[in-house]
Amino acid sequence: NAGxxxxxxxxxxxxxxxxxxxxxxxxxxxxxxxxxxDPGMGLRLIxxxxxxxxxxxxxxxxxxxxxxxxxxxxxxxxESAAPSQTSVYFCASSEIGLAKxxxxxxxxxxxxxx
Amino acid sequence: DAKTxxxxxxxxxxxxxxxxxxxxxxxxxxxxxxxxxxxxxxxxQYIIHGLKNNExxxxxxxxxxxxxxxxxxxxxxxxxRDTAVYYCIVRAISGNTGKLIFGQGTTLQVKP
Numbered sequence: 001n002a003g004x005x006x007x008x009x010x011x012x013x014x015x016x017x018x019x020x021x022x023x024x025x026x027x028x029x030x031x032x033x034x035x036x037x038d039p040g041m042g043l044r045l046i047x048x049x050x051x052x053x054x055x056x057x058x059x060x061x062x063x064x065x066x067x068x069x070x071x072x073x074x075x076x077x078x079e080s081a082a083p084s085q086t087s088v089y090f091c092a093s094s095e096i097g098l099a100k101x102x103x104x105x106x107x108x109x110x111x112x113x114x
Numbered sequence: 115d116a117k118t119x120x121x122x123x124x125x126x127x128x129x130x131x132x133x134x135x136x137x138x139x140x141x142x143x144x145x146x147x148x149x150x151x152x153x154x155x156x157x158x159q160y161i162i163h164g165l166k167n168n169e170x171x172x173x174x175x176x177x178x179x180x181x182x183x184x185x186x187x188x189x190x191x192x193x194x195r196d197t198a199v200y201y202c203i204v205r206a207i208s209g210n211t212g213k214l215i216f217g218q219g220t221t222l223q224v225k226p
Contacts, residue, residue, distance in 0.1 A: 004157075033213070042201065042216035043158065058213065090157050103150075103214060105157030 002026055006091050006106035013081045013113045021076040021109050023091030031094045032074035033058075033103065034066060036087040043090060049074055050096070081113045118202045120220045126196075128226050132189040136202030139183045144206045147178060148214070149187045151198040158201065158216075161187065192224045 007022045025032065030051045035043040035058075045058030049068040063085060065077045074093075078085060088110050092103040119137040126132040138147065148163040162169055162176045164185075169176040175188040189196055201219040 035216075042218050043214075044216070045213055048213055059215075088155075092157070102160045102163070103158075105159070107157055108155070 004091055004093055004104050004106035006089075006109050008109060009107065010110045011112070013078075013111065015082060015113060017081050017113075018077065018079050019081065020078075021089055021091075021111075022073070023075065023106060024073045025091075025093040025104070026072065027093060027095075027104065028071070029093035029095050029104075030071070031096055032068065033092040033094075034064075034074070034076045035090045035092065036060065036085075037090060037108075038087050046076065046089075081111075083113045085111065086113045087111060118204055118217055120200075120202055120217065122218065123221045123223070125223050125225055126189075126192045128194060128224055129191055132192040132196065132222055132224070134187040134189075134200050134202075134220050134222065135184065136187070137184045138202070138204045141182050141204050142206070145204050146206070147176065147185045148203040148205065149174070149176065150201045150203065150214075150216075151196075152201070152219070153195075153198040161200075192222075194224050194226065196222065197224045198222060 004025045033048040034046040037043045044060050046064050047066040049055045052071045055066050067075045088108045090108050091106045094103040146163050146165050149161040150158040152158045162174050164176045178185045199219040199221050201216050
């Protein structure tokens with residue numbers, strides 16, 4: 001049981017380049033999330049998908065787009081990368097409901113934008 | 115979601131109990147207290163959550179005061195592998211989309 005899998009683990013981009021971060025979960029969860037974590041800071045929510053077919057903005061959505069491809073997969077796209085997007089990106093999934101709502105996180109993608 | 119306040123850092127001797135406090139004075143009646151931790155460079159890991167009763171699982175115990183305005187996470191026998199940033203998060207389970215709002219957390223250093 002892999003849980004939440006993120007690819008790639010590391011990436012270096014030049015300013016203006018685009019890329020897509022991939023996330024897949026095998027726990028049959030309805031909800032998925034993308035966070036970013038800057039050095040010495042807590043996680044900040046970028047986008048989330050409460051269920052298949054829906055996406056919503058989080059705290060820091062500017063410069064990002066997301067796609068909930070199916071129930072398993074939730075991707076994050078940087079259309080034109082900027083140095084301010086240098087960060088560690090975490091994907092998470094959860095099941096929503098009373099006594100649940102525990103989020104499970106992937107190992108992260110470390111992105112540097114030069 | 116209610117705001118939480120945690121000390122920025124704490125030390126604990128290996129083998130001793132680690133007691134991590136969290137203040138959440140504006141907590142609402144339908145909001146739970148969650149604890150996650152993040153070991154260096156890894157994704158956050160769920161530890162425990164509770165509403166108003168004390169909770170215990172294989173990882174930790176959660177003590178919530180009677181007025182629910184504060185709580186304490188207890189790691190009964192801390193090991194070096196418990197060195198991590200611990201996040202206290204307050205949120206409702208039902209009627210929302212499950213978002214978590216992370217603060218700065220408490221950096222726990224377990225020392226030999």
